[in-house]
Amino acid sequence: MTIRSVSELQAGVKLTQDVHTPLGGLLLQKGKVLLPRDLDVLKAFLVQQVNIEGPDGDTTKIPTIKTAGQKPSLIFSDIAANAGTDEAGARKDQPLHEEYDKTLTLVKSCYQSAHTGELRMYEVRNQMEALLKHQEDYHLLKFSPRMTSRHEYRYHNAVLCALSSYKLARWIGLPQKDWLQVAFAGLLHDIGNAKIDPLLLNKPSKLTSEESEEMRRHTTYGYQILKNVAAVNEGVRLAALQHHEKVDGSGYPLKLDGTKIHIYARIVAVADIFHAMTLDKFYRGAQSPYAVLEQIQLEAFGKLDPMIVQTFINKVTSFHNGTKVRLSNNEVGEIVFTDNLHPTRPMVSIDGQIINLMQQRQLFIEEVIS
Template sequence: MKVIKVSDLKAGNRFSKPVYIDQENILLPPNVPLKQKEIDRLIRWGIETVTTEGDLLSEDSSADKSTKVALANILKAPLHQQFLKTYTTLLEGMQAVQSTVKERQSIDTTSIDKIVDTLIKVLKDKREEFVQYIFFENTGESTFAQNALHCATLSTLIGMQMGILQHKLFPLTTGALLHDVGMLRIPESIVEKQGKLDPKEAQTIKVHPIYSYTIIKKELNYSDEVAIVALQHHERWDGQGYPKGLSGKQIHLYARIVSVADAYEAMISKRPYRNSMIGYQAMKSLLSDNGRRFDPDVLKIFIQSMGIYPLGSIVLLSDSSIGSVIETNPESPLRPKVKILIDPKGVPVEGASAEVIDLEVEKKVFIVKAVDPATLGS
């Protein structure tokens, strides 16, 4: 064990193994940059030395880079190719629906119903695997059709977690799938504008829930239970939303569900004008809402369903291994099941040999932090 003087530590230092304050308390996990505030804290506490079995890593550490590249390669592998066909079929179906609406052609809603039925079935049978596929393996800049499909997926998950019966899930999933269809009637110059909208443009955007309601109700002939989702999904729990300024339970339950799903989906999706958040960051943002925008009960159920570290999240564990969250734990959101991708020695693990750790059982191991996949392999 090497002893390092606190006076020799510098902000940005990274070590190949954990750095300890004493035998039980970790100061710094491996490969994580030391922050100046952590050094200041040690000085304030009167701690003069720390210990580690690792080495100080340089900025261009080849070992660190090789681990990153190995992990990136594992994550690019077709872990869930069985879902590619299903996802592609759903996406192409949604693209066709949106194209027809945009061109103001008559629509056979059978195609929409088929998308909804397929989505509910796959989430009922293979929830974890499908969610991990669409929110992690399917990366890149998101399209309008993807946003609709992903929002419908999340909304359906919330509905299932709430115990909504399958025949009642249909209007929820349909409403979520079509919630932003009115945006297709907004001029593209406004929708695709990357700069700040002027007051007139902002007001035009705020009309889209009404357009969506009209399309769903009058053109597609769906029930008011479906259309109301689109009309109310921008209403806020505190009454500061639009178009009617409704508050609390004046807002339909399904619209309250879609509001949470839509916000999360927007944060984790890449846009032309900004990068996406990782799931953990998006969850932290939702948790800070404090009953302003979202129904607290719906938000709680969403977090129970997805976890603080959502399905597919890449996490660094306290034993120096790196893994992917494959199953959430509603009773203990900070302790999901994790599939190991890189073992504690930095060796990539693939296929059937990959260990799965249930952090609720393995109490000595815990998540140190979420890892942004965008930083891997660079």
Template sequence: MRQYLGKVTKHDVENAFGVTILPAGILLREEHLVLLEKHRIDSLFVIDADQSAAGTPADQTREAVGKLKERSRAFYDAFKETGQIPLKELEAEIVPAVQNIARTPGMFKLFEAVKAQGDYTYEHNIGVGVISTMIGKWLQFSEDELAELTMAATLHDIGKVKIPEHILNKPGKLTNEEFELVKKHTIYGYEILKKTEGVSYRAALVALQHHEREDGSGYPLGLTADKIDAFSKIVAVADIFHAMSSDRPHQKALPFYEVVRQLRECFFGQLDPAIVHALLDNLTAKLVGQQVLLTDQRVGEIVYINPHDGEAPLIKVGEEFVDLSSKRQIQIQRIIGF
């Protein structure tokens, strides 16, 4: 199966029972090969990625995100070299590009595109910028507020340039001393942005506060809800959602149901409930019609959302309907394309 890695499916891929396992046009990665092997599918029609339908919205989004990730890397490299934030590039190229990507229809394809899958440090900044901007739109921010939020979210981890890369990219658990050092990126970021002319003070606050929690359990200052800036609260939610959904040096992306569960648990004290609601309600509203991989490795389509239990929808698997609210042993492993 390894020969298919990086190729694009030409047609829908069905298992022996006629159930679609993967849709046409999907870029094959490791998890797709595992899924194909579990369904005993050893051959399929594929095309090279550069021959696929490059004009489709999903492909355009992936291309735009890829270019933006490269800009992000160049931006941070320039900052490391000069000690000065390339503000003109940030305002003229990066912030408008993040906002354009955040307007992309097809939420789950967009989330798939912004997930970190390789160079986490640079990809994470873009992902958090896009997700924060989406949340700001759902909260009906003005255009000026959105521009300020996008910039603050994209710069939220700027302080990590002062943390040694071998610690940021360490595959195992950090020691207490290493974690204490990583936590200082919030203070470093605040100091960098506070003295950068042309960057708002709120962006500096976001760099300082995005790991603070409503109940005072966060860092670096242990602030409580009334002392945390609203932008910082939004970036905190986007930061956690993107991190849990992405492959990180020390941990693989969590299953969809686990991401949702942990976010809901954070309602109770840690994150602003209105912001978490905005994210999860919009996720839930877009679930109908999505193909999903279940934890029992079957693939189905969400056909109905239980208004009293949005995380346990009704799913059509072949000719069978599976109600996750009554079959708690089965959950959504992942949205196909997310």
């Protein structure tokens, strides 16, 4: 083991002890082989010295390759971390997109038949199972449907909420028997909109008080539609009824407090807000997912289940260092460090300069590129 000044370090050395931030957060783990961006992070946090593997260790350098007119690049740079992002990896989520499109078509059919209560749940169940076989390829901040239209916003919201609610159910530790039912809850939470006048649903201007009251009835309409559907449990029906309730009792239609809102509804509420704000609507364009996550975090105080919100934010922002992102000023860089206390505002390296989004509050991540 050798103690070395950070100013003297070169890329390719291996840490033999964890490196922490001044506030005690883990910055770099023991065993990490330092890349050029890691050196920038150490300097940005004013780390003076670190413990590295000495000359007798197993690994001291990662081989580099240099080509004419280019800077040296790492041969083995983050191979494991970037697995699945090459050309073959780009095709990896093709089955997910195919099943997504099939589910979207089926949801449209469900909305058309909802008036009679004939939701073709046998087909819905089979299609949901086919879609969820590929849910490991679904990342909320990276996935984008191949074709979207403001006219089909509600159908996309339904399928995305199904995928996201399924993940959330797993993340918060619900029993496996609930996972598919929670996915149904996400898929069908807004089915009551099938009974709302389309002109009202798509009205671009502000609603009157009477129109707002009718819009709110989609929750009770949804419960009534699902009431006699045998393939779903009571949690799915209550998710349709309660997904606009708030934990402080300020929601609708029943002004329930958090203790009386079903867990499915609390899960779907978070997924619904996220996708409603990150999809294009008739009256509003899509917003940055990172900006939306920060708004959801604010909603956790009195409006949404704080445990579900925190789990959601921590999981969807858990990218490896090196993830490429585009900022709100259109500059492209790589995530180099994420503080668990502020997961929506990581440090981003742009052309060798570290941008700390905790300090640069006017900036935010607009898009996760890869």
